[in-house]
Amino acid sequence: MIRKLGSRWLLAGLVVFAIAAAACGSTPSPSGNKGNITVAGFNFPESSILAELYAQALEHDGYTVTRKLRLGTREVVGPAIKSGQIDLYPGYAATDLEFYNGGAGEATGDVTATVQKLNARLQPLGMQALTPSSAVDQNAFAVTKATAQQYNLTKLSDLAPIGDKLVLGAGPECPTRPFCLPGLEKTYGIHFKSFKALDTDGPATRAAFANGTIQVGLVFSSDSDLNKLGLVVLQDDKHLENADNVVPIIRQKVATDEVKNVLNKVSAGLDTKTLVTLNGQVELNHQDADAVARAFLQQHNYFS
Protein backbone atom coordinates (compact mmCIF):
# COMPACT_ATOMS: atom_id res chain seq x y z
CA MET A 1 0.00 0.00 0.00
CA ILE A 2 2.74 2.46 0.92
CA ARG A 3 4.58 1.75 -2.30
CA LYS A 4 1.45 2.34 -4.32
CA LEU A 5 0.70 5.58 -2.49
CA GLY A 6 4.28 6.62 -3.15
CA SER A 7 3.98 6.20 -6.88
CA ARG A 8 0.82 8.27 -6.92
CA TRP A 9 2.51 11.11 -5.07
CA LEU A 10 5.48 10.82 -7.35
CA LEU A 11 3.27 11.29 -10.38
CA ALA A 12 1.60 14.31 -8.78
CA GLY A 13 5.03 15.61 -7.80
CA LEU A 14 6.23 15.29 -11.38
CA VAL A 15 3.35 17.44 -12.61
CA VAL A 16 3.95 20.06 -9.92
CA PHE A 17 7.67 20.08 -10.67
CA ALA A 18 7.08 20.59 -14.36
CA ILE A 19 4.73 23.49 -13.70
CA ALA A 20 7.11 25.02 -11.16
CA ALA A 21 10.08 24.66 -13.49
CA ALA A 22 8.05 26.36 -16.17
CA ALA A 23 7.03 29.21 -13.91
CA CYS A 24 10.63 29.86 -12.83
CA GLY A 25 11.75 30.30 -16.40
CA SER A 26 10.01 33.57 -17.12
CA THR A 27 11.36 36.76 -15.64
CA PRO A 28 9.57 40.09 -16.05
CA SER A 29 11.39 42.65 -18.17
CA PRO A 30 12.40 45.90 -16.50
CA SER A 31 10.40 48.94 -17.51
CA GLY A 32 12.22 51.95 -18.95
CA ASN A 33 11.70 55.61 -18.23
CA LYS A 34 10.33 56.63 -21.58
CA GLY A 35 8.29 53.56 -22.50
CA ASN A 36 8.64 50.28 -24.27
CA ILE A 37 9.22 49.88 -28.02
CA THR A 38 9.26 46.50 -29.76
CA VAL A 39 11.68 46.41 -32.69
CA ALA A 40 11.46 43.61 -35.25
CA GLY A 41 13.64 42.58 -38.15
CA PHE A 42 13.29 40.37 -41.21
CA ASN A 43 14.99 36.99 -41.45
CA PHE A 44 18.26 38.14 -42.99
CA PRO A 45 21.38 39.51 -41.32
CA GLU A 46 21.20 43.07 -42.73
CA SER A 47 17.77 43.47 -41.16
CA SER A 48 19.14 42.31 -37.80
CA ILE A 49 21.94 44.90 -38.07
CA LEU A 50 19.53 47.72 -39.01
CA ALA A 51 17.07 46.70 -36.28
CA GLU A 52 19.96 46.71 -33.78
CA LEU A 53 21.12 50.18 -34.94
CA TYR A 54 17.65 51.63 -34.37
CA ALA A 55 17.12 49.64 -31.17
CA GLN A 56 20.41 50.67 -29.56
CA ALA A 57 19.90 54.34 -30.49
CA LEU A 58 16.48 54.20 -28.82
CA GLU A 59 17.92 52.47 -25.75
CA HIS A 60 20.63 55.11 -25.49
CA ASP A 61 17.88 57.73 -25.50
CA GLY A 62 16.18 56.01 -22.55
CA TYR A 63 13.59 53.74 -24.13
CA THR A 64 13.18 50.10 -23.19
CA VAL A 65 13.46 48.00 -26.33
CA THR A 66 12.09 44.51 -26.88
CA ARG A 67 13.69 42.78 -29.86
CA LYS A 68 11.99 40.40 -32.28
CA LEU A 69 14.87 39.79 -34.66
CA ARG A 70 14.74 37.24 -37.51
CA LEU A 71 10.96 37.41 -37.14
CA GLY A 72 10.28 36.25 -40.69
CA THR A 73 9.37 37.64 -44.10
CA ARG A 74 7.20 40.71 -44.67
CA GLU A 75 4.21 38.36 -44.75
CA VAL A 76 4.85 37.78 -41.03
CA VAL A 77 6.25 41.18 -40.05
CA GLY A 78 3.48 43.19 -41.81
CA PRO A 79 0.57 41.60 -39.95
CA ALA A 80 2.61 41.75 -36.71
CA ILE A 81 2.99 45.56 -36.89
CA LYS A 82 -0.59 46.09 -38.10
CA SER A 83 -1.89 44.24 -35.05
CA GLY A 84 0.47 46.09 -32.71
CA GLN A 85 2.61 43.13 -31.72
CA ILE A 86 5.65 45.06 -32.88
CA ASP A 87 6.15 48.85 -33.11
CA LEU A 88 8.99 49.32 -35.56
CA TYR A 89 10.99 47.57 -38.24
CA PRO A 90 13.61 48.63 -40.76
CA GLY A 91 11.65 48.66 -44.01
CA TYR A 92 12.60 49.17 -47.63
CA ALA A 93 10.64 51.98 -49.31
CA ALA A 94 9.55 50.39 -52.58
CA THR A 95 9.08 46.82 -51.39
CA ASP A 96 7.04 47.96 -48.40
CA LEU A 97 4.89 50.24 -50.61
CA GLU A 98 4.12 47.35 -52.94
CA PHE A 99 3.37 45.14 -49.95
CA TYR A 100 0.88 47.54 -48.37
CA ASN A 101 -0.79 48.51 -51.66
CA GLY A 102 -1.24 44.88 -52.64
CA GLY A 103 1.18 45.07 -55.56
CA ALA A 104 -0.51 48.03 -57.26
CA GLY A 105 2.73 49.01 -58.97
CA GLU A 106 2.98 52.50 -57.44
CA ALA A 107 6.67 52.27 -56.52
CA THR A 108 9.21 53.87 -58.82
CA GLY A 109 12.90 54.61 -58.83
CA ASP A 110 12.08 57.98 -57.21
CA VAL A 111 12.56 57.52 -53.47
CA THR A 112 10.73 60.70 -52.36
CA ALA A 113 7.62 59.87 -54.38
CA THR A 114 7.77 56.25 -53.29
CA VAL A 115 7.93 57.12 -49.58
CA GLN A 116 5.11 59.65 -50.04
CA LYS A 117 2.88 56.97 -51.53
CA LEU A 118 3.99 54.51 -48.85
CA ASN A 119 2.88 56.95 -46.17
CA ALA A 120 -0.51 57.37 -47.84
CA ARG A 121 -0.94 53.60 -47.54
CA LEU A 122 0.39 53.37 -43.99
CA GLN A 123 -1.62 56.23 -42.49
CA PRO A 124 -5.00 54.43 -42.40
CA LEU A 125 -3.24 51.50 -40.74
CA GLY A 126 -1.94 53.72 -37.93
CA MET A 127 1.60 53.53 -39.19
CA GLN A 128 4.13 55.75 -40.94
CA ALA A 129 7.45 55.64 -42.77
CA LEU A 130 10.10 58.07 -41.51
CA THR A 131 12.80 59.84 -43.55
CA PRO A 132 14.42 57.33 -45.94
CA SER A 133 18.13 56.64 -45.69
CA SER A 134 20.39 56.90 -48.72
CA ALA A 135 21.36 53.26 -48.08
CA VAL A 136 19.76 51.08 -50.74
CA ASP A 137 19.26 47.34 -50.73
CA GLN A 138 17.66 46.59 -54.04
CA ASN A 139 16.71 43.37 -55.67
CA ALA A 140 19.25 42.45 -58.28
CA PHE A 141 19.63 39.45 -60.55
CA ALA A 142 22.96 37.68 -60.69
CA VAL A 143 24.51 34.97 -62.85
CA THR A 144 27.75 33.06 -62.40
CA LYS A 145 30.82 34.37 -64.25
CA ALA A 146 30.72 31.23 -66.42
CA THR A 147 27.10 31.89 -67.46
CA ALA A 148 27.90 35.56 -68.11
CA GLN A 149 30.79 34.62 -70.40
CA GLN A 150 28.92 31.82 -72.17
CA TYR A 151 26.02 34.08 -73.22
CA ASN A 152 27.90 37.41 -73.12
CA LEU A 153 25.64 38.88 -70.43
CA THR A 154 26.11 42.28 -68.80
CA LYS A 155 22.56 43.58 -68.40
CA LEU A 156 19.11 42.13 -67.82
CA SER A 157 17.90 42.82 -71.35
CA ASP A 158 20.63 40.45 -72.61
CA LEU A 159 18.61 37.63 -71.01
CA ALA A 160 15.52 38.09 -73.20
CA PRO A 161 16.64 36.00 -76.21
CA ILE A 162 18.14 33.15 -74.13
CA GLY A 163 15.87 33.07 -71.06
CA ASP A 164 14.27 29.79 -72.11
CA LYS A 165 17.63 28.06 -71.58
CA LEU A 166 17.98 29.25 -67.97
CA VAL A 167 16.38 28.47 -64.62
CA LEU A 168 15.57 31.36 -62.26
CA GLY A 169 15.89 30.82 -58.53
CA ALA A 170 14.36 33.13 -55.88
CA GLY A 171 12.11 33.11 -52.84
CA PRO A 172 8.74 31.38 -53.14
CA GLU A 173 7.01 34.80 -53.28
CA CYS A 174 8.83 35.75 -56.54
CA PRO A 175 6.14 34.59 -59.02
CA THR A 176 3.63 36.97 -57.41
CA ARG A 177 5.87 40.01 -56.92
CA PRO A 178 5.77 42.63 -59.72
CA PHE A 179 9.52 43.32 -59.42
CA CYS A 180 10.46 39.65 -59.65
CA LEU A 181 9.16 37.06 -62.15
CA PRO A 182 6.16 39.05 -63.52
CA GLY A 183 8.37 42.16 -63.97
CA LEU A 184 11.11 40.23 -65.73
CA GLU A 185 8.49 38.91 -68.14
CA LYS A 186 6.65 42.21 -68.68
CA THR A 187 9.47 44.75 -68.67
CA TYR A 188 12.23 42.67 -70.23
CA GLY A 189 10.30 39.96 -72.08
CA ILE A 190 12.34 37.25 -70.35
CA HIS A 191 10.65 33.85 -70.22
CA PHE A 192 12.68 31.41 -68.16
CA LYS A 193 12.84 27.66 -68.74
CA SER A 194 11.49 27.25 -65.21
CA PHE A 195 11.33 28.87 -61.82
CA LYS A 196 12.88 27.25 -58.75
CA ALA A 197 11.46 28.34 -55.37
CA LEU A 198 14.41 28.70 -52.96
CA ASP A 199 15.02 31.31 -50.28
CA THR A 200 15.34 35.03 -50.82
CA ASP A 201 19.05 35.56 -51.44
CA GLY A 202 19.99 33.05 -48.77
CA PRO A 203 22.01 29.85 -48.41
CA ALA A 204 19.67 27.81 -50.61
CA THR A 205 20.14 30.27 -53.50
CA ARG A 206 23.92 30.12 -53.14
CA ALA A 207 23.92 26.34 -52.97
CA ALA A 208 21.72 26.21 -56.09
CA PHE A 209 24.20 28.45 -57.95
CA ALA A 210 27.07 26.24 -56.80
CA ASN A 211 25.52 22.97 -57.94
CA GLY A 212 24.06 24.38 -61.17
CA THR A 213 20.36 23.98 -60.28
CA ILE A 214 19.82 27.62 -61.24
CA GLN A 215 21.65 29.95 -63.64
CA VAL A 216 19.94 33.21 -62.63
CA GLY A 217 19.24 34.10 -59.02
CA LEU A 218 17.75 36.93 -57.00
CA VAL A 219 20.35 38.69 -54.82
CA PHE A 220 20.54 42.10 -53.14
CA SER A 221 22.65 45.10 -54.10
CA SER A 222 24.16 45.26 -50.61
CA ASP A 223 25.36 41.66 -50.52
CA SER A 224 28.88 41.37 -49.23
CA ASP A 225 29.82 38.07 -50.84
CA LEU A 226 29.04 38.36 -54.57
CA ASN A 227 32.68 38.71 -55.66
CA LYS A 228 33.80 35.91 -53.40
CA LEU A 229 31.20 33.60 -54.94
CA GLY A 230 32.00 34.58 -58.52
CA LEU A 231 28.54 36.06 -59.12
CA VAL A 232 27.93 38.92 -61.51
CA VAL A 233 24.99 41.30 -61.00
CA LEU A 234 23.25 42.11 -64.28
CA GLN A 235 22.58 45.80 -64.80
CA ASP A 236 18.92 46.79 -64.49
CA ASP A 237 18.93 48.75 -67.76
CA LYS A 238 15.13 49.20 -68.01
CA HIS A 239 14.72 50.25 -64.34
CA LEU A 240 12.51 47.41 -63.22
CA GLU A 241 13.77 47.72 -59.67
CA ASN A 242 12.41 50.45 -57.48
CA ALA A 243 13.84 52.70 -54.81
CA ASP A 244 14.44 50.27 -51.98
CA ASN A 245 16.00 52.72 -49.60
CA VAL A 246 16.16 51.73 -45.96
CA VAL A 247 13.34 53.47 -44.08
CA PRO A 248 12.06 52.85 -40.54
CA ILE A 249 8.39 51.87 -40.49
CA ILE A 250 6.75 52.65 -37.20
CA ARG A 251 3.37 52.65 -35.48
CA GLN A 252 2.08 56.20 -35.03
CA LYS A 253 1.30 55.40 -31.40
CA VAL A 254 5.00 55.30 -30.52
CA ALA A 255 6.21 57.80 -33.15
CA THR A 256 6.76 60.83 -30.92
CA ASP A 257 8.98 63.66 -32.18
CA GLU A 258 11.76 62.41 -29.94
CA VAL A 259 11.58 58.84 -31.28
CA LYS A 260 11.50 60.14 -34.86
CA ASN A 261 14.56 62.33 -34.23
CA VAL A 262 16.52 59.41 -32.81
CA LEU A 263 15.62 57.12 -35.72
CA ASN A 264 16.15 59.75 -38.44
CA LYS A 265 19.59 60.53 -37.08
CA VAL A 266 20.57 56.86 -37.49
CA SER A 267 19.10 56.69 -41.02
CA ALA A 268 20.98 59.85 -42.04
CA GLY A 269 24.29 58.22 -41.12
CA LEU A 270 23.80 55.22 -43.40
CA ASP A 271 24.64 54.66 -47.06
CA THR A 272 24.90 51.56 -49.26
CA LYS A 273 28.67 51.33 -48.82
CA THR A 274 28.25 51.31 -45.04
CA LEU A 275 25.61 48.63 -45.37
CA VAL A 276 27.90 46.39 -47.42
CA THR A 277 30.67 46.81 -44.81
CA LEU A 278 28.37 46.07 -41.85
CA ASN A 279 26.86 43.10 -43.69
CA GLY A 280 30.36 41.75 -44.33
CA GLN A 281 31.23 41.97 -40.63
CA VAL A 282 28.27 39.75 -39.76
CA GLU A 283 28.08 37.49 -42.81
CA LEU A 284 31.75 36.98 -43.57
CA ASN A 285 33.46 37.57 -40.20
CA HIS A 286 30.66 36.09 -38.07
CA GLN A 287 30.45 39.00 -35.68
CA ASP A 288 27.19 39.47 -33.81
CA ALA A 289 24.71 41.93 -35.31
CA ASP A 290 24.39 43.75 -31.97
CA ALA A 291 28.17 44.11 -31.61
CA VAL A 292 28.54 45.37 -35.19
CA ALA A 293 25.75 47.90 -34.64
CA ARG A 294 27.23 49.05 -31.31
CA ALA A 295 30.70 49.52 -32.83
CA PHE A 296 29.25 51.56 -35.72
CA LEU A 297 27.21 53.80 -33.43
CA GLN A 298 30.19 54.34 -31.12
CA GLN A 299 32.50 55.09 -34.02
CA HIS A 300 30.09 57.69 -35.36
CA ASN A 301 29.53 59.29 -31.97
CA TYR A 302 25.87 58.42 -31.55
CA PHE A 303 26.55 57.56 -27.93
CA SER A 304 28.52 60.68 -27.02
Next chain:
Amino acid sequence: MAGHLFLDAEPWVDWAWVSTHVPTVLGYLGQHVELTAISLAGGIVISLPLGVAAYRWTGLRLPALGLFGTFYTIPSLAFFALMVPYTGISELTALIPLTGYNVLILLRNVIVGLDEVPRDVLDAADGMGYRPFARLLRIELPLALPAMLAGLRVATVSTIGIITIASVIALGGLGELIYQGFIESFRTPLVVGMVLCVAFALVADVLLAGVRRLAMPWARSG
Protein backbone atom coordinates in the same frame (compact mmCIF):
# COMPACT_ATOMS: atom_id res chain seq x y z
CA MET B 1 28.01 32.13 -46.60
CA ALA B 2 25.96 29.52 -47.17
CA GLY B 3 26.28 27.16 -49.78
CA HIS B 4 29.60 27.77 -48.24
CA LEU B 5 28.39 26.07 -45.17
CA PHE B 6 29.48 22.93 -46.90
CA LEU B 7 32.05 24.25 -49.32
CA ASP B 8 34.66 26.28 -47.50
CA ALA B 9 37.16 25.35 -44.84
CA GLU B 10 35.37 26.95 -41.92
CA PRO B 11 35.70 24.83 -38.77
CA TRP B 12 32.63 23.07 -37.42
CA VAL B 13 32.95 24.83 -34.11
CA ASP B 14 34.62 28.19 -33.57
CA TRP B 15 35.52 27.88 -29.87
CA ALA B 16 36.30 31.57 -29.56
CA TRP B 17 32.69 32.30 -30.53
CA VAL B 18 31.43 29.70 -28.05
CA SER B 19 33.48 31.14 -25.20
CA THR B 20 32.10 34.64 -25.73
CA HIS B 21 28.50 33.50 -26.19
CA VAL B 22 27.98 31.28 -23.14
CA PRO B 23 25.25 33.50 -21.59
CA THR B 24 23.37 33.77 -24.90
CA VAL B 25 23.52 30.02 -25.46
CA LEU B 26 22.44 29.25 -21.90
CA GLY B 27 19.56 31.71 -22.28
CA TYR B 28 18.27 29.83 -25.34
CA LEU B 29 18.76 26.50 -23.55
CA GLY B 30 16.75 27.85 -20.59
CA GLN B 31 13.93 28.89 -22.94
CA HIS B 32 14.04 25.45 -24.54
CA VAL B 33 13.77 23.71 -21.15
CA GLU B 34 10.98 26.08 -20.16
CA LEU B 35 8.93 25.49 -23.32
CA THR B 36 9.42 21.72 -22.96
CA ALA B 37 8.40 21.69 -19.29
CA ILE B 38 5.28 23.83 -19.76
CA SER B 39 4.03 21.94 -22.80
CA LEU B 40 4.59 18.58 -21.06
CA ALA B 41 2.87 19.79 -17.89
CA GLY B 42 -0.04 21.04 -20.01
CA GLY B 43 -0.13 17.71 -21.84
CA ILE B 44 -0.27 15.76 -18.56
CA VAL B 45 -2.93 18.01 -17.04
CA ILE B 46 -5.19 17.50 -20.07
CA SER B 47 -4.46 13.88 -20.97
CA LEU B 48 -4.62 12.30 -17.49
CA PRO B 49 -8.26 13.15 -16.67
CA LEU B 50 -9.26 12.78 -20.32
CA GLY B 51 -7.56 9.37 -20.50
CA VAL B 52 -9.29 8.18 -17.32
CA ALA B 53 -12.62 9.40 -18.66
CA ALA B 54 -12.04 7.66 -22.01
CA TYR B 55 -11.10 4.48 -20.11
CA ARG B 56 -14.34 4.55 -18.15
CA TRP B 57 -16.64 5.68 -20.95
CA THR B 58 -15.37 3.95 -24.09
CA GLY B 59 -17.66 6.06 -26.31
CA LEU B 60 -15.33 8.99 -25.61
CA ARG B 61 -12.23 7.29 -27.04
CA LEU B 62 -12.84 7.70 -30.74
CA PRO B 63 -13.76 11.40 -30.59
CA ALA B 64 -10.90 12.24 -28.17
CA LEU B 65 -8.20 10.33 -30.06
CA GLY B 66 -9.65 11.52 -33.38
CA LEU B 67 -9.60 15.17 -32.31
CA PHE B 68 -6.01 15.15 -31.06
CA GLY B 69 -4.96 12.84 -33.90
CA THR B 70 -6.18 15.48 -36.36
CA PHE B 71 -4.36 18.11 -34.30
CA TYR B 72 -1.17 16.06 -34.62
CA THR B 73 -1.31 15.95 -38.41
CA ILE B 74 -1.18 19.77 -38.72
CA PRO B 75 2.46 20.62 -39.49
CA SER B 76 4.00 22.53 -36.59
CA LEU B 77 5.29 25.33 -38.81
CA ALA B 78 1.81 25.96 -40.25
CA PHE B 79 0.36 25.73 -36.77
CA PHE B 80 2.73 28.33 -35.34
CA ALA B 81 2.00 30.66 -38.24
CA LEU B 82 -1.77 30.20 -37.90
CA MET B 83 -1.64 30.99 -34.18
CA VAL B 84 0.19 34.32 -34.55
CA PRO B 85 -2.86 36.49 -35.34
CA TYR B 86 -4.61 35.22 -32.19
CA THR B 87 -1.86 34.72 -29.64
CA GLY B 88 0.80 37.08 -30.95
CA ILE B 89 4.52 36.50 -31.08
CA SER B 90 4.49 35.04 -27.60
CA GLU B 91 5.37 31.79 -25.94
CA LEU B 92 1.70 30.90 -25.94
CA THR B 93 1.89 30.60 -29.72
CA ALA B 94 4.46 27.84 -29.36
CA LEU B 95 2.89 26.25 -26.29
CA ILE B 96 -0.60 25.60 -27.65
CA PRO B 97 0.50 23.41 -30.59
CA LEU B 98 3.22 21.69 -28.53
CA THR B 99 0.76 20.86 -25.75
CA GLY B 100 -1.73 19.56 -28.29
CA TYR B 101 0.86 17.23 -29.82
CA ASN B 102 1.77 15.93 -26.35
CA VAL B 103 -1.84 15.22 -25.46
CA LEU B 104 -2.18 12.71 -28.30
CA ILE B 105 0.93 10.76 -27.30
CA LEU B 106 0.11 10.84 -23.58
CA LEU B 107 -3.63 10.18 -23.96
CA ARG B 108 -3.07 7.03 -25.97
CA ASN B 109 -0.64 5.72 -23.36
CA VAL B 110 -2.95 6.53 -20.43
CA ILE B 111 -5.79 4.58 -22.09
CA VAL B 112 -3.56 1.65 -23.09
CA GLY B 113 -1.98 1.51 -19.63
CA LEU B 114 -5.36 1.42 -17.88
CA ASP B 115 -6.73 -1.13 -20.37
CA GLU B 116 -3.87 -3.48 -19.61
CA VAL B 117 -4.51 -3.72 -15.89
CA PRO B 118 -5.42 -7.43 -15.49
CA ARG B 119 -9.08 -8.23 -14.90
CA ASP B 120 -8.31 -10.53 -11.94
CA VAL B 121 -6.43 -7.73 -10.17
CA LEU B 122 -9.50 -5.53 -10.49
CA ASP B 123 -11.72 -8.38 -9.22
CA ALA B 124 -9.41 -8.83 -6.25
CA ALA B 125 -9.53 -5.09 -5.52
CA ASP B 126 -13.33 -5.14 -5.70
CA GLY B 127 -13.31 -8.16 -3.41
CA MET B 128 -11.21 -6.22 -0.89
CA GLY B 129 -13.92 -3.57 -0.85
CA TYR B 130 -12.26 -0.76 -2.87
CA ARG B 131 -14.67 1.90 -4.04
CA PRO B 132 -14.26 2.85 -7.74
CA PHE B 133 -12.30 6.09 -7.13
CA ALA B 134 -9.99 4.49 -4.57
CA ARG B 135 -9.47 1.53 -6.92
CA LEU B 136 -8.51 3.96 -9.71
CA LEU B 137 -6.03 5.87 -7.56
CA ARG B 138 -4.45 2.97 -5.68
CA ILE B 139 -4.64 0.05 -8.11
CA GLU B 140 -5.29 1.08 -11.70
CA LEU B 141 -3.20 4.25 -12.12
CA PRO B 142 -0.10 2.78 -10.40
CA LEU B 143 -0.32 -0.31 -12.59
CA ALA B 144 -0.77 1.86 -15.68
CA LEU B 145 2.30 3.92 -14.75
CA PRO B 146 4.80 1.98 -16.92
CA ALA B 147 2.80 2.68 -20.07
CA MET B 148 2.16 6.30 -19.08
CA LEU B 149 5.85 6.96 -18.37
CA ALA B 150 6.79 5.32 -21.66
CA GLY B 151 4.44 7.81 -23.34
CA LEU B 152 5.95 10.69 -21.39
CA ARG B 153 9.42 9.75 -22.62
CA VAL B 154 8.28 9.72 -26.24
CA ALA B 155 6.43 13.02 -25.77
CA THR B 156 9.47 14.64 -24.13
CA VAL B 157 11.93 13.68 -26.82
CA SER B 158 9.57 14.62 -29.66
CA THR B 159 8.75 17.98 -28.03
CA ILE B 160 12.42 18.88 -27.63
CA GLY B 161 12.89 18.34 -31.37
CA ILE B 162 9.72 20.10 -32.54
CA ILE B 163 10.42 23.25 -30.46
CA THR B 164 13.38 24.12 -32.70
CA ILE B 165 10.86 25.04 -35.42
CA ALA B 166 9.38 27.73 -33.16
CA SER B 167 12.45 29.87 -33.88
CA VAL B 168 11.26 30.42 -37.44
CA ILE B 169 8.83 32.95 -36.00
CA ALA B 170 11.25 34.18 -33.31
CA LEU B 171 9.71 32.29 -30.39
CA GLY B 172 13.05 31.40 -28.80
CA GLY B 173 14.75 28.19 -27.76
CA LEU B 174 17.80 26.45 -29.20
CA GLY B 175 16.22 26.68 -32.66
CA GLU B 176 17.24 30.37 -32.62
CA LEU B 177 20.89 29.27 -32.75
CA ILE B 178 20.19 26.75 -35.50
CA TYR B 179 18.26 29.36 -37.51
CA GLN B 180 20.93 32.03 -36.96
CA GLY B 181 23.59 29.59 -38.17
CA PHE B 182 21.49 28.86 -41.24
CA ILE B 183 20.74 32.43 -42.29
CA GLU B 184 24.23 33.73 -41.48
CA SER B 185 25.90 30.65 -43.01
CA PHE B 186 27.81 30.23 -39.80
CA ARG B 187 28.39 26.65 -38.71
CA THR B 188 29.17 27.26 -35.04
CA PRO B 189 25.75 28.38 -33.69
CA LEU B 190 24.08 25.75 -35.85
CA VAL B 191 26.26 22.95 -34.45
CA VAL B 192 26.05 24.25 -30.86
CA GLY B 193 22.24 24.47 -31.07
CA MET B 194 21.95 21.00 -32.55
CA VAL B 195 24.34 19.34 -30.08
CA LEU B 196 22.67 20.95 -27.06
CA CYS B 197 19.25 19.93 -28.37
CA VAL B 198 20.34 16.30 -28.68
CA ALA B 199 22.10 16.41 -25.30
CA PHE B 200 18.99 17.85 -23.63
CA ALA B 201 16.84 15.12 -25.16
CA LEU B 202 19.23 12.42 -23.93
CA VAL B 203 19.43 13.88 -20.41
CA ALA B 204 15.65 14.23 -20.21
CA ASP B 205 15.19 10.65 -21.39
CA VAL B 206 17.70 9.27 -18.86
CA LEU B 207 16.04 11.29 -16.08
CA LEU B 208 12.61 9.93 -16.98
CA ALA B 209 14.04 6.40 -17.08
CA GLY B 210 15.34 7.07 -13.56
CA VAL B 211 11.92 8.30 -12.48
CA ARG B 212 10.44 5.09 -13.83
CA ARG B 213 12.82 3.02 -11.67
CA LEU B 214 12.02 5.08 -8.59
CA ALA B 215 8.29 5.02 -9.21
CA MET B 216 8.12 1.28 -9.85
CA PRO B 217 10.58 -0.51 -7.61
CA TRP B 218 8.72 -3.75 -8.33
CA ALA B 219 9.72 -3.49 -11.98
CA ARG B 220 13.42 -3.46 -11.12
CA SER B 221 15.19 -6.48 -12.52
CA GLY B 222 17.20 -8.89 -10.35
